[in-house]
Amino acid sequence: MLDMLCFTGISKIPYSPSAGARDVLCFKHYNASEVLHGRTMEDWLRFSVCYWHSFCGTGADPFGFPTLHRPWNEGGSDMDIAKKRLHAAFEFFTKLGVRYYTFHDRDMAPDGSTLEESNRNLDEMTDLALQLQKETGVKVLWVTCNLFAHPRYMNGASTNPDCHVLAYAAAQVKKGLDVAKKLGAENFVFWGGREGFHSIYNTDVAAELKHMANFFKMAVAYKEKIGLKCQFLIEPKPKEPCKHQYDYDAMSVIGFLKHYGLDQHFKLNIEPNHTTLAGHAYEHDIVMASVFGMLGSVDSNTGSPDLGWDTDQFPMDIRNTTIVMKTVIEQGGLQPGGLNFDAKVRRESTELEDLFIAHIGAMDAFARGLRNAVRIIEEGVMSGMLKERYLSFTEGIGQKVAEGRGTLEELEEFIKQNGEPKVTSGKQEKYESIFNHYL
Amino acid sequence: MLDMLCFTGISKIPYSPSAGARDVLCFKHYNASEVLHGRTMEDWLRFSVCYWHSFCGTGADPFGFPTLHRPWNEGGSDMDIAKKRLHAAFEFFTKLGVRYYTFHDRDMAPDGSTLEESNRNLDEMTDLALQLQKETGVKVLWVTCNLFAHPRYMNGASTNPDCHVLAYAAAQVKKGLDVAKKLGAENFVFWGGREGFHSIYNTDVAAELKHMANFFKMAVAYKEKIGLKCQFLIEPKPKEPCKHQYDYDAMSVIGFLKHYGLDQHFKLNIEPNHTTLAGHAYEHDIVMASVFGMLGSVDSNTGSPDLGWDTDQFPMDIRNTTIVMKTVIEQGGLQPGGLNFDAKVRRESTELEDLFIAHIGAMDAFARGLRNAVRIIEEGVMSGMLKERYLSFTEGIGQKVAEGRGTLEELEEFIKQNGEPKVTSGKQEKYESIFNHYL
Amino acid sequence: MLDMLCFTGISKIPYSPSAGARDVLCFKHYNASEVLHGRTMEDWLRFSVCYWHSFCGTGADPFGFPTLHRPWNEGGSDMDIAKKRLHAAFEFFTKLGVRYYTFHDRDMAPDGSTLEESNRNLDEMTDLALQLQKETGVKVLWVTCNLFAHPRYMNGASTNPDCHVLAYAAAQVKKGLDVAKKLGAENFVFWGGREGFHSIYNTDVAAELKHMANFFKMAVAYKEKIGLKCQFLIEPKPKEPCKHQYDYDAMSVIGFLKHYGLDQHFKLNIEPNHTTLAGHAYEHDIVMASVFGMLGSVDSNTGSPDLGWDTDQFPMDIRNTTIVMKTVIEQGGLQPGGLNFDAKVRRESTELEDLFIAHIGAMDAFARGLRNAVRIIEEGVMSGMLKERYLSFTEGIGQKVAEGRGTLEELEEFIKQNGEPKVTSGKQEKYESIFNHYL
Amino acid sequence: MLDMLCFTGISKIPYSPSAGARDVLCFKHYNASEVLHGRTMEDWLRFSVCYWHSFCGTGADPFGFPTLHRPWNEGGSDMDIAKKRLHAAFEFFTKLGVRYYTFHDRDMAPDGSTLEESNRNLDEMTDLALQLQKETGVKVLWVTCNLFAHPRYMNGASTNPDCHVLAYAAAQVKKGLDVAKKLGAENFVFWGGREGFHSIYNTDVAAELKHMANFFKMAVAYKEKIGLKCQFLIEPKPKEPCKHQYDYDAMSVIGFLKHYGLDQHFKLNIEPNHTTLAGHAYEHDIVMASVFGMLGSVDSNTGSPDLGWDTDQFPMDIRNTTIVMKTVIEQGGLQPGGLNFDAKVRRESTELEDLFIAHIGAMDAFARGLRNAVRIIEEGVMSGMLKERYLSFTEGIGQKVAEGRGTLEELEEFIKQNGEPKVTSGKQEKYESIFNHYL
Structure with missing residues (x-):
């Protein structure tokens, strides 16, 4: 049978969400069965x-x-x-x-x-x-x-x-x-x-x-x-x-x-x-x-x-x-x-x-x-933003590329028809701020 | 026809193996046709x-x-x-x-x-x-x-x-x-x-x-x-x-x-x-x-x-x-x-x-x-040392491993027969010294 | 007088501590006058x-x-x-x-x-x-x-x-x-x-x-x-x-x-x-x-x-x-x-x-x-721990060292009298856990 | 008296400048008394x-x-x-x-x-x-x-x-x-x-x-x-x-x-x-x-x-x-x-x-x-190039600066008199090439 001889002063670590700064022998966040x-x-x-x-x-x-x-x-x-x-x-x-x-x-x-x-x-x-x-x-x-x-x-x-x-x-x-x-x-x-x-x-x-x-x-x-x-x-x-x-x-x-x-x-x-x-x-x-x-x-x-x-x-x-x-x-x-x-x-x-x-x-x-x-x-805020960001690959020429059915020729043709793409902000700091919101 | 107007003071770079420290507009080592x-x-x-x-x-x-x-x-x-x-x-x-x-x-x-x-x-x-x-x-x-x-x-x-x-x-x-x-x-x-x-x-x-x-x-x-x-x-x-x-x-x-x-x-x-x-x-x-x-x-x-x-x-x-x-x-x-x-x-x-x-x-x-x-x-000094170093893979159990024909079972059996391998120096400093010999 | 022509859609950034994840044009923590x-x-x-x-x-x-x-x-x-x-x-x-x-x-x-x-x-x-x-x-x-x-x-x-x-x-x-x-x-x-x-x-x-x-x-x-x-x-x-x-x-x-x-x-x-x-x-x-x-x-x-x-x-x-x-x-x-x-x-x-x-x-x-x-x-939990950690420098031989009045000879004598120091845990993980408590 | 029992196969390391690649137990460059x-x-x-x-x-x-x-x-x-x-x-x-x-x-x-x-x-x-x-x-x-x-x-x-x-x-x-x-x-x-x-x-x-x-x-x-x-x-x-x-x-x-x-x-x-x-x-x-x-x-x-x-x-x-x-x-x-x-x-x-x-x-x-x-x-090729490079600090306004006797006012006056400095190549690759010459 298991000896319990080494950590004699310590019992099963409890979950105590409201413990103070000094309490370091309890879980304040980990609640196994939750x-x-x-x-x-x-x-x-x-x-x-x-x-x-x-x-x-x-x-x-x-x-x-x-x-x-x-x-x-x-x-x-x-x-x-x-x-x-x-x-x-x-x-x-x-x-x-x-x-x-x-x-x-x-x-x-x-x-x-x-x-x-x-x-x-x-x-x-x-x-x-x-x-x-x-x-x-x-x-x-x-x-x-x-x-x-x-x-x-x-x-x-x-x-x-x-x-x-x-x-x-x-x-x-x-x-x-x-x-x-x-x-x-x-x-x-x-x-x-x-x-x-x-x-x-x-x-x-x-x-x-x-x-x-x-x-x-x-x-x-x-x-x-x-x-x-x-x-x-x-x-x-x-x-x-x-x-x-x-x-x-x-x-x-x-x-x-x-x-x-x-x-x-x-x-x-x-x-x-x-x-x-x-x-x-x-x-x-x-x-x-x-x-x-x-x-x-x-x-x-x-x-x-x-x-x-x-x-x-x-x-x-x-x-x-x-x-x-x-x-x-x-x-x-x-x-x-x-x-x-x-x-x-x-x-x-x-x-x-x-x-x-x-x-x-x-x-x-x-x-x-x-x-x-x-x-x-x-x-779902972040995942929604991400979905929006890659939306162009869900239809038209984008879908063909995503599915491996495109060619250089038709993509060149697309540019000849549609010209320069518009510039879209990557908004890294917005993502970072939103991530921070959850920390 | 090619204009030659930009680098006017400089001619075709020659190979001059005995040039001195100050001579930096010649090759001392690169001899294209050699x-x-x-x-x-x-x-x-x-x-x-x-x-x-x-x-x-x-x-x-x-x-x-x-x-x-x-x-x-x-x-x-x-x-x-x-x-x-x-x-x-x-x-x-x-x-x-x-x-x-x-x-x-x-x-x-x-x-x-x-x-x-x-x-x-x-x-x-x-x-x-x-x-x-x-x-x-x-x-x-x-x-x-x-x-x-x-x-x-x-x-x-x-x-x-x-x-x-x-x-x-x-x-x-x-x-x-x-x-x-x-x-x-x-x-x-x-x-x-x-x-x-x-x-x-x-x-x-x-x-x-x-x-x-x-x-x-x-x-x-x-x-x-x-x-x-x-x-x-x-x-x-x-x-x-x-x-x-x-x-x-x-x-x-x-x-x-x-x-x-x-x-x-x-x-x-x-x-x-x-x-x-x-x-x-x-x-x-x-x-x-x-x-x-x-x-x-x-x-x-x-x-x-x-x-x-x-x-x-x-x-x-x-x-x-x-x-x-x-x-x-x-x-x-x-x-x-x-x-x-x-x-x-x-x-x-x-x-x-x-x-x-x-x-x-x-x-x-x-x-x-x-x-x-x-x-x-x-x-061939270095390549010879290297060949020697991996020699065990050219015959017996080593050859089987090298060719993908070994099994854990027979390798275990090999150890049961042959025991502990001997320690072999990697001789890194010797390789380094020999490499330096050629620099 | 100051033109306000460039950031036309944006007003003075407010403090809105209960804003949601999507709200990134307000302060949720910075309250200037607090x-x-x-x-x-x-x-x-x-x-x-x-x-x-x-x-x-x-x-x-x-x-x-x-x-x-x-x-x-x-x-x-x-x-x-x-x-x-x-x-x-x-x-x-x-x-x-x-x-x-x-x-x-x-x-x-x-x-x-x-x-x-x-x-x-x-x-x-x-x-x-x-x-x-x-x-x-x-x-x-x-x-x-x-x-x-x-x-x-x-x-x-x-x-x-x-x-x-x-x-x-x-x-x-x-x-x-x-x-x-x-x-x-x-x-x-x-x-x-x-x-x-x-x-x-x-x-x-x-x-x-x-x-x-x-x-x-x-x-x-x-x-x-x-x-x-x-x-x-x-x-x-x-x-x-x-x-x-x-x-x-x-x-x-x-x-x-x-x-x-x-x-x-x-x-x-x-x-x-x-x-x-x-x-x-x-x-x-x-x-x-x-x-x-x-x-x-x-x-x-x-x-x-x-x-x-x-x-x-x-x-x-x-x-x-x-x-x-x-x-x-x-x-x-x-x-x-x-x-x-x-x-x-x-x-x-x-x-x-x-x-x-x-x-x-x-x-x-x-x-x-x-x-x-x-x-x-x-x-004051962390500062109290720190004060305790360095306590030995506030009296006796420690105080002399801290004040620059010690000598090698008397420190050697101290060791001859007191022998080996006891080992004291640095408790880094405890400090880290307590720091995390405040984040 | 000093025992000589550990490195039995090795004698005093000689200086042998013409030794070959395999010879690693001699000096090819270090000649203590030279x-x-x-x-x-x-x-x-x-x-x-x-x-x-x-x-x-x-x-x-x-x-x-x-x-x-x-x-x-x-x-x-x-x-x-x-x-x-x-x-x-x-x-x-x-x-x-x-x-x-x-x-x-x-x-x-x-x-x-x-x-x-x-x-x-x-x-x-x-x-x-x-x-x-x-x-x-x-x-x-x-x-x-x-x-x-x-x-x-x-x-x-x-x-x-x-x-x-x-x-x-x-x-x-x-x-x-x-x-x-x-x-x-x-x-x-x-x-x-x-x-x-x-x-x-x-x-x-x-x-x-x-x-x-x-x-x-x-x-x-x-x-x-x-x-x-x-x-x-x-x-x-x-x-x-x-x-x-x-x-x-x-x-x-x-x-x-x-x-x-x-x-x-x-x-x-x-x-x-x-x-x-x-x-x-x-x-x-x-x-x-x-x-x-x-x-x-x-x-x-x-x-x-x-x-x-x-x-x-x-x-x-x-x-x-x-x-x-x-x-x-x-x-x-x-x-x-x-x-x-x-x-x-x-x-x-x-x-x-x-x-x-x-x-x-x-x-x-x-x-x-x-x-x-x-x-x-x-x-002296490299040191000569270096001396030339810092020459401006050996006379006139440069000397005053080097000796700590300059002022912002007189340096400004110098610029008002002399205008824009000329651009001088740092010639790093030339220094590198010359250094390589000696290796």
Whole structure:
């Protein structure tokens, strides 16, 4: 049975809409069961806690040693600690009130000295996870394999110049897919942190891309073989740790998938902090992936626009959460994906309660975003303006163009008949003001 | 017959390999007819002068008025000036010793008050251009239509919310294709400077992308109808003037083309200054486009890595030109594309001789790059190291993976048999040192 | 008497706090005479309209021709137009309800063919300006000289390698100071858009900095001579149009002023879009300038964090306006400075009403920021947490350090006595959540 | 006596100017005793190896575990390892042929559980260091205290909100200064990696800056008390690990030092990878610091312009090394500072010989830069062009301005007499071409 020993001073986080500024251990906006635009908030938001940042993270950074000393990380063997950690996590999920979590294979169970030992560790730990899932109702949003931390992967996993390393990654993914099936994961994520290069001089890009594509094809084949139903997701990131990662951004991944005939088998897991590192606006890859029918899930976090590395901060900006939720609602929701908090408390936020405060702040930020987005969509002012703006494509020559039936010749003829088009204001500031109205 | 009236103090630029530091009006490295690695330098480099920067540019910037007062831009009607300008340009091409030039429709001939008048202007000017081409042997590397400067295009051309504007752009492209055929252009470029958005709030991205794809399809159909043989090229740029342009970078365009089934009809024209604005290394998009078989041509220029806008400087960095030429040689050359100097003299470089100095400096930089690249390729030290590095994919399990015949199961079995892979140094600094050896 | 002919469909903008999403021609938050934290909103906010963007701007950008065709810019001589434009501006100020405007000498009156003619134009125009100021009560927040647009300044004004150009700039500033006195300007701004370099190769940085300092000293001397009381302000910008501008950011200017003994004579005019271009967070230079006692005024605008050039957008982000106003209140206000909208409607926002909508949106954004900041300050939750955080510096060894009376020896002794400090959570997410509470 | 046990296959690196591409374990350009422009190469370049990257670095990064397993880091107690490591380092220094090294207190000797124990460790280790220095002639370029890695410093050292932490840092610096004296260090560096903030919400910037200044004053006082003669250096860095560091760039530090009256006691240690992270060109802070008489030393490394974090790569770009050495020669050298390789082999460069290859490549890059810079300076073409460019400031009105004796009135009079200045080309491309001539 689930131990409740780590967060002893904290009970189930309540919804207290009228709480004051000092009250940071309650939801002021997120009301899980409240129905908005036809679904509960819980169903729209599908929050997930990520296991590595919140339960494995130590606070170490490239310039400093660990600062986060967690009770569950101390005492006993590696497996003992792994179990304590899992109990702590389920205590946290339960008290916070989220239905999903995500993990890497190597977060869940310690790496062994051989593949077989690592797999046995994983078997034992996932037995416990399955039991705790059943007890609490918490589910796996996605599983992923850590193919980047072990030194063997320093030159890449599926893109390693040595096929022996690729083989190791393949074995690890095979096990990861088995685990996904066992735990009923709704998605499976590939993040290619070492799939790229530091120097073009020592890299055969063409070969590496082909190997990566073939690696994915093997994963698809095995998934189908074992009857695993979950959605495959690729998570783009432009750089870091590599100088360049092949999965640079949404469009890069879409181009890659289509080139290798893989686009029917994958969707994207978009992380806005990665999007901004690629030089785009916060919401950009979420919007683009959605437009191409490829938005599968969101790693809801944020960076600082003035920083050039991944800070994985908790998303607190209401403007951003409003745009994200507007996009999500417009595509009919994220299911089977969700909003996974791929975010970590700052290494200076050393208290256990900071873990709660951070998640609550972010969940409230998304709840406000959802409420705003619903108002925007239901009032229809912005969508009405947009419809008006593109009206010319619904009839006549515009309709022919929209349907792919036009020719240059007839469009030239149209101009000869109708002359210069009139200038129409884009009215960006009006749209911005109206958007602000809903914040 | 070609007037030679503008650059009166300057004769045909000679090759003077032993010239001193002060001598900037001669080539010290570029020797057009010299054969390297089986071709003349002229054939490897296929230099082109761009008409707009060097003959239409005024030196105006967002904070300042024109500084460049060219003799060919003064006196007479718009058409008189257009002709003087064309003569000046051919004088320049001839004295500089380049075989190609590139232009926008609206550089070549002034915009009229109607489409018909614009087209008549273009007819008259291209008659002259054809004559000057025949006299001098200079050819058109590519033509492009200016679908961004006129106010009608402020909200996009093929992605304009008003189909009337798209129709105007279509009429203009139809004429542009006719001109390309008339002048024997070897390529035709699409640069979508206004195909994108400033605000996601007022934009229907899905509709705009579909319209852009349909626009390209109409252009392909007309090209085939008139029997135009040139290569179609799309030139990626991430932003500026828009906040976001759909043709963000090489992979974005490849993704777009594949999604809409257009990839057989287009290659890419890569401009490194655009590549760096997209957050990549200088050579990145050239390498990626080449790997995907999509590198058609290069707009050889440079930006400053510390600046966030397009400065279109002349490329002077030997390291960069060496990497570019190594990629070009490895794919067998750029033909029918070339190295187009999409670069402008600084607005402070007000003398006519600065135009020559800048082009000569860049041509010499590329000539040095070519010489270096040939040595790297012919000595084979780097390629030998690379071959060794990926050797595991040429036999056994590696060969199966490379050929797409592997499975996760047999790779797992391989690990169970062979255990942990050995760690192999990536030796980046060694590659860098060896590369430096050739600079 | 003031003509009211340009914005005929628009009356004085009212305060309508309950207006709906579609209503964009009213204030929903800005209530000029409402008293908050001891002052009227008008007194805290000191809004100013900038003349160049809103009345001289054409919508041209580096890739496109003018799009904004204003009734006041057409018909008659340059001076006729200048007068119509000034009438239009005062109509706008009055209807919008702002008390201040800002301008460059060359916005106000057309450049003549000689300095003398330019000065006469300026005399005539400022006579009219003075009259309109009296009629309407609108005042000059600041005057500045345009020392960057004319070709003579392409290589710098006070840092030009040719002292003849510096002399011209000096003459222009002399006249500008006279105009500032005549019109009762409360501040005078120096923006060194061309004071910097494009290439270190052709630049003597040491000489240029000394010349710039001496130029400022001459301006201070003349200001004192004529008894001009206004505050001198330097506006930092890191780059654009130059590759590097000497007034890079707040700290660069502070370092420069202190090195040359000028810091008593200048404060800073901070523009957040410039701050973000320098790689800082939006509020950074406002905070730093305030900490050093150097925050004189704010050019309230915004850029897009994903763009690398100055977009001068209207500030619409409530989070940003809240932080700015919190800083402003904490330093006791900006007077004699203000919040100048150095912002322009997008070139696609071609309707006259867009000018109003943009300003209203920004004023409401600042009004919301002010209201939030007042609540944050008056509730005192955040300031109380901060006081607690730094408590150790109010007594004992901490007090000695704070007062500059400590030594390494006694601090070492303190450690020998007291050992390792305890770890204290920085609680960043708690601060962020509480800040969000007030948005 | 110095053990020579770690780099067994490698002897003293020779100078072999005619070696081929494959030969990477010899100098092709660096010839220590060769005299150029009046000094030996060794004296101009003053190379230093940094202890932490090359002897303590493990290859761990935020996404991966250690990859670099060094023989000197294994076996025995912490102090045993520390001694083996120091022997290995001196073996490396000697074989490489550099005269200087740099270290942090905590690199040299392991942290103890108390300050006293840490200090005893340091005493024992510096005894050994002193002995090895005497045996080999290798000297300390600079010492620095690690005030950022220990968790106690997570919220800052001299800017920590808790004075207890500041006291610990003070005690550590006191010991560091004693060590600097004992070992004859020629400089002492302060790098404020945690002196800044992650969130403006929880930070009292004014208080922190004052505390930092007072901390520096205590260090100056103690330095003078113990008669330590070395140069104090501050090393700017804009961000990372903090979101913002107070020592952002050269000008920020100069502003800070001047504000607090500390500028006579400090110079700057400029690291180009930090400069580029601050948004400047590679050479910018070296040039600016030199212009302000504040360039004390250089941490010669490089980043990748497309990456937003500190990669500390070995500097291999000849263009950059040429500009740096030109600046260094023009200010008469760096002594008592030097060129410290604050650079690390990539974590994928796992062989011991990679350490040599990387340093040799960088030393050769600087040797080529030195040779180029000497030719540029001795031929005088560029300096002659520059002198000509600023000629107007050597006589007449220009001289008065240069000497600070001008007035706005007489400059205006000059314009009234002389009218419009003539336009003079900045000739940037000519300077670039000539610079290229020397590469």
